[in-house]
Amino acid sequence: MKIWEVKNLGLDNLSLSTKDIMPMADNEVLVNMKAATLNFRDLIMIDGGYGATGGKPPFIPISDGAGLVKNVGKNVKNFKVGDIVIPPFFKGWDSGDIKENTIFSSLGGKEQGVMQEYMIFKENNIVHAPNQWSCLEAATLPCAALTAWRTIVTEGKVNKDSIVLVQGLGGVSIFAIQIAKMFNAQVVATTSSEDRMKIAKNIGADFVINYKKDNNWWKKVLEVTDNKGADIIVEVGGSKTLEQSIKCSRIGAVIGVIGVLSGGIAELPIGRVIYKASRLIGITCGNKKELTDMINKFNSSNTKPIIDSIYKFEDLPKALRYMSKGNHLGKIAIDFDKE
Helix, strand or coil: CCEEECEEEECCEEEEEEECCCCCCEEEEEEEEEECCCCCCHHHHHHCCCCHCCCCCCCCCCCCCEEEEEEECCCCCCCCCCCECCCCEEEEEEECCCCCCHHHCCCECCCCCCCEEEEEEHHHHHHECCCCCCCCHHHCCHHHHHHHHHHHHHCCCCCCCCCCEEECCCCHHHHHHCCCCCCCCEEHHHHHHHHHHHHHHHHHHEEEEECCCCCHHHHHHHHCCCCCCCEEEEEECCCCCHHHHHHCCCEEEEEEEECCCCCCCCCCCHHHHHHHCCCECCCCCCHHHHHHHHHHHHHHHCCCCCCEEEEEEHHHHHHHHHHHHCCCCCCEEEEECCC
């Protein structure tokens, strides 16, 4: 079978090669991988930016994928040939809070990633894709969507009375808007241009703020929420956004700290954090139960992921370089069958 492999660290050292398909045990499932989608995390892994928690070459990259069940062991009960399935981002994190060693079990590093034509999984290491979703659509879910879900649903306890603040229109943020609206919550989004403001509204945001025009956008958040502030904040900005997120949060708000797009070191207004009883929670994707719960919620709605572009299996380096420019809107997908 064809595989992509990180022979040495760095995007230029990606290598297209072949590998034998391993024998399958009685409790395992053989999956013909059909699609993958990219996250910035994949670039960091390939460059060795996670250090000891990342993969040591050679390894197969990319965490998010989906495929068709090709064969099942005789002891497998929950899957059949032809099912569309998704491997969770973390191998073995079934439920509850993240454990000390969970970080080492993410796909696309120490655990081999999805850029291979066939993968073998134990039955409890895959889940069914949403009903009526293609492999390309299903492959968008394991990282970005589940990160948004854990922030908004698990930690934020979202409901119809919640106000959710979403920063930008990256992969996590787009899913955050969609997930919040599935719970009929009110969404305030920040973005950088008039065109993107229109896109955010089309996705479902109730209020959109241009942070380049409103540098102190936290004041605008309070204005559009009648001074209530946000109950749940999807904090992806980092050093230049965290303080403003705290300022526009409601007493007791959940602030999911996810990204560091503007820098990884932030000044923390400790007095305001204490006064507001802010709950700053680091979010590292989510577990298999949350993935299953999220998929069930998608099954009860008409929401579908936004896919920016689709590349061939052989064009993985090209797709990664496109992602590195940051001009995409929605997920960048790899179609393994694309000619």
